[in-house]
Amino acid sequence: MRKPIIGGNWKMNKTSMEAENLVRKLILELNSYEDVETVVFPPFPYLQKVKTLLQGTGIAVGAQNMFWEEKGAYTGEVSPLMLVDVGCRYVILGHSERREYFGETDEKVNRKIKAALKFGLRPLVCIGEKLEERKKGLAEKVVESQLRGSLSGLNPSQISQIVIAYEPVWAIGTGETATPQQAQKMHKFIREILERICGEKIAQSVRIQYGGSVRPDNIRELMDQPDIDGALVGGASLDAISFVKIVKYGGK
Numbered sequence: 001m002r003k004p005i006i007g008g009n010w011k012m013n014k015t016s017m018e019a020e021n022l023v024r025k026l027i028l029e030l031n032s033y034e035d036v037e038t039v040v041f042p043p044f045p046y047l048q049k050v051k052t053l054l055q056g057t058g059i060a061v062g063a064q065n066m067f068w069e070e071k072g073a074y075t076g077e078v079s080p081l082m083l084v085d086v087g088c089r090y091v092i093l094g095h096s097e098r099r100e101y102f103g104e105t106d107e108k109v110n111r112k113i114k115a116a117l118k119f120g121l122r123p124l125v126c127i128g129e130k131l132e133e134r135k136k137g138l139a140e141k142v143v144e145s146q147l148r149g150s151l152s153g154l155n156p157s158q159i160s161q162i163v164i165a166y167e168p169v170w171a172i173g174t175g176e177t178a179t180p181q182q183a184q185k186m187h188k189f190i191r192e193i194l195e196r197i198c199g200e201k202i203a204q205s206v207r208i209q210y211g212g213s214v215r216p217d218n219i220r221e222l223m224d225q226p227d228i229d230g231a232l233v234g235g236a237s238l239d240a241i242s243f244v245k246i247v248k249y250g251g252k
C-alpha cells in the first residue's frame with residue numbers, strides 16, 4: 001500500500017511574511033490530516049522558518065534543489081548536509097525548470113540523488129517529456145532515458161527511498177493537464193521500467209507523483225488512477241485554500 005504524497009513547490013515565490021501566513025493556514029487545516037503525506041518546498045531563505053513553524057505537525061519540509069558536495073568553495077550552492085541541518089526531509093531534483101534554465105542533466109541529477117541519500121534526504125526526482133517530444137511519439141523514450149540516467153548505479157534499497165514525479169513539461173504552469181488516462185499510461189510505464197531496474201517488490205512500493213497544472217478540480221480523477229500516488233503542485237500550492245483542497249481530495 002503506497003501512502004499518497006502531495007507536495008507544494010512554491011518555486012521562487014513569497015516574501016517571508018507571505019510564507020508564514022500560508023504555512024499558518026496549512027497548519028490549521030492539515031495538522032491532523034494523515035491520509036496523505038504533505039510536503040512543502042519553500043525557497044531556501046525560508047526553509048528554517050517554515051520548518052520551525054511546522055515543528056510537531058504532520059507537514060514535512062523539503063528543498064527545491066541542492067548541490068552534491070557536502071561543503072567547500074562552491075559559491076551560491078547549498079549542500080545536502082545544510083538541508084538536513086535545517087530539518088528538510090525531501091529535496092526536489094531534476095525539475096524541468098532546472099533542466100531548462102540551469103543546465104541540469106541526468107548525470108548531475110544522478111550525482112545529486114546519491115549525495116542526498118548519503119545524508120538521509122529523500123530525493124523527489126522529476127522526469128517528463130517536452131511537447132515536441134510527445135508530438136514526435138518520443139515521450140516514453142525520453143522518460144525512460146531520464147529515469148535510467150537519473151537512477152544509474154543505485155541499488156534497490158536506495159531506489160526504495162526515492163519518489164518519482166512524472167511532470168510532462170507541456171503541462172507545467174500552462175493550465176493544460178495531462179488527461180488522467182495519459183498520466184496513468186506513463187505512470188504504468190515508469191513502474192514497468194522500475195521493475196526492470198530493481199525488481200517488482202521495490203517497483204510496487206515506489207510512489208510516482210503526477211505534476212502539471214494540478215488543481216482542486218482535477219486532482220480527484222488523477223488520484224483515481226491506480227499508478228498515480230500523489231501530486232507535485234506548483235501554482236495551486238501558493239494559495240492555502242486550493243492546496244488544502246488538493247491534499248484533501250477525498251482519499252484513494
Ligand code: PEP
Nearest residue numbers: 172173211212213234235
Ligand atoms: C511544478 O512546478 O512542479 C508544477 C507542476 O507546476 P504547476 O502545478 O504550476 O503546473
